[in-house]
Amino acid sequence: MRKLAGLLFIVLFYSACKFNDGNKTTLPIYGNRDAVTKTVDGKTVVDTVYQTIPPFNFINQYGDSITEKSVKGDIYVADFFFTTCPSICPVMHRNMLKIYNDFKNVSDFKILSHTIDPKHDSVEVLKKYADKLGVSGNTWWFLQGKKAETYQLGEKNYLIAVKQDDGAAGGYVHQGWFVLVDKQRRIRGYYDGTDEKQVDKLIADIKTLRTETDEQIAQ
């Protein structure tokens, strides 16, 4: 009996610790930051301005225009791919499908997959790709736009390398990163989309990010 009580105590103690840890978890904020001095109510305050994803304009697989306003108040995951990609894209989207299935009924979550081959990946091609993947509704958008804008967004803002290289398999070099972006369009995490373990971490981090309160967000 005593032994049992001791065991119970240990279990309780351990779970209490874990619970505390869970509460403390916050995700880092990536990118450059600036200190800005502002005057609020006659007082001078120093505020931190974080790097954010700038306004954008793309077309999704339904032919709808998607801008930064379409993800207002949403957490989203972004990646770069092309439908004829023979190398890492299938494994990336097999993993992304897991994320999609976990969060497809969550209203404040989106996935933005940018094609880096807009010449081939027309709206029709993207729609067909989404259908075959088993994606419907408005949680996961496959985005098409001007090539230069997509590349710029990838390299300058999401900070991932994408470029055309006719020597590479499929003609493009790109990295399989999934980028986690919060409701203020700040980057909160990078995950290797070809690695199942990192994708599980991303799923956990999305859950953490969804519990962030407005107060924490304002900091």
Add this chain to the structure above:
Amino acid sequence: MKLKIITLSLILLTMIVSCQSQDQLEFKRYYTSGSLIYQQRCQNCHGKNGEGLSALIPPLTDSVFLAANKQKLACFVKYGLNTEVVINGKKFEDQMPATDLTPVELAEVLTYVTNSFGNKMGTISAEQVNAHLQQCR
């Protein structure tokens, strides 16, 4: 006399056993090398468990299809696939890229695939692959 029969049957038995283990040894060699090739060249698309990807990439679990197309498998992997296939009753129409695998490597990876994911077709040898490759269209 009795001793002779016993000795003879013992020799026979040893021969059979060693023959079998020769075959098994060859199978294991093909299968192990094939597993590595699969990880490097096939797994991204077809998945760790040969599960494929939705309606985009077919799974490798259709034993009936594999058995019926045994002579064509080497051609599919070497030259890619551009025609529609029906796997587990579902249509797949996207193309599979060609590879630069040698006949031995093709035999190894095919032995792996046709004896994994619930399939059990035995060894596909390099000799068989060479013969099958002659018939590619």
